[in-house]
Amino acid sequence: MATPDRQATTLALAHALSAAERGLAVIPLSRTKLPALRSPHRDDPTPTPCRGECGRFGHGVYDASTDPHRIRELFAAAPWATGYGIACGLHPHHLIGLDLDRKNGTDSSAALRELALRHLFTIPETVVVLTPSGGRHLWLTGPPDVVVPNSASRLAPGIDIRGAGGYLVGPGSRTDHGVYGTAPGTAHLAPAPCPPPLLRLLLPPPRTHHPSAPASTAQQGQGLVHFVLAAHEGQRNTRLFWAACRAYENGIGPNLADALVDAAVRTGLTEREARSTIASAARMTGHRP
Structure with a gap:
């Protein structure tokens, strides 16, 4: 009989494979929500930047894949994984995640509604993932030629953005604080396009031009x-x-x-x-x- 952790790993793998079928690239996560596989370069005396070019696992979101065979290999290399992360910014969805937190008394949902009223946009019906802490992850898609960066509370207090190079904890993942799950009535939805006024807010402001030599x-x-x-x-x-x-x-x-x-x-x-x-x-x- 499988131990509880082994059962959690098996369930996480099943959820990850299901997400991959929808075109979402995934990686295994530990109970701490961090990538389950450590960097193969952690003991190198002079580590050089590597995003998986070495061919080994342990490069975080750069290991993410939609290939079922590779996903099984990733989870086999991390039998302690109890969850999975979904890489943002990748083809075909170019996923953007709005992480609405509820820590420290912050009402991030109200902050998002205020932004929507001020900038004249509406959040469309889309996938919503409920977090163990009472927060929500809203899944949106972006244009293929626009890079949305990760940010923390830049858009508004309590709202973190997961963009290119970031990942979202997938529904069905088990962490030290509980299980992530889709909100009722949203599991069947496809991620909706990000409203253009909101997309503009997610991009960094243009840099001031300073003439140079x-x-x-x-x-x-x-x-x-x-x-x-x-x-x-x-x-x-x-x-x-x-x-x-x-x-x-x-x-x-x-x-x-x-x-x-x-x-x-x-x-x-x-x-x-x-x-x-x-x-x-x-x-x-x-x-x-």
Whole structure:
């Protein structure tokens, strides 16, 4: 007979595989809600940045997958896992999570309603996950060419945002504080598109442009191009959009656009896709493409 923890692991794996069938990339989590697999580089004397390029497990959200075989391998490597995390910002949903907390007397739901009234948007019907502490996770989707960053209480007190590089605890996960579950009537829903006024609030404000010396500008442009060239499959649009936003915010977007397109094409994007992403970055930063 399986121990309670083993039963929790088996249930977590079943829920994770079900989420993967919906196109949601997952990783195993421990009872503390942290990735269950530790970094394989933790004992390296001089660790270098690695997002899974080494081929080993233990890179957090960068291990996330929708492949059932790989998911089973991840859970087999972490038999103590009792939950699973859902990676945000990835194709095809480009998931954005609104974490409405209720700690320290904060009424984050009221804060979100106030924001909706002030900025004229409505939260659509979508998946809602109830947390053991009484909070809620709202699942929304974003455009494929927009990168929403993670943030804590930047939008409003008690509202954390899970975006690119972040993850949400999946329903059915068991933690030290209880079990996560979907709110009644929302389990069958697909994540709804994020309302455009809310999406604008989730993005960081444009940086103030400070004219710099030509040499610094050239170095900065070269750095952004190299950033795009280093993209792996699944990161290409995201890296290109981020680099183009930085270029337009710093006044070198028009001059750097062709170089960014060339770099993106070398990573596997088509020229049309690359120019469309750069145009989106220009519009998002308040410039004309």
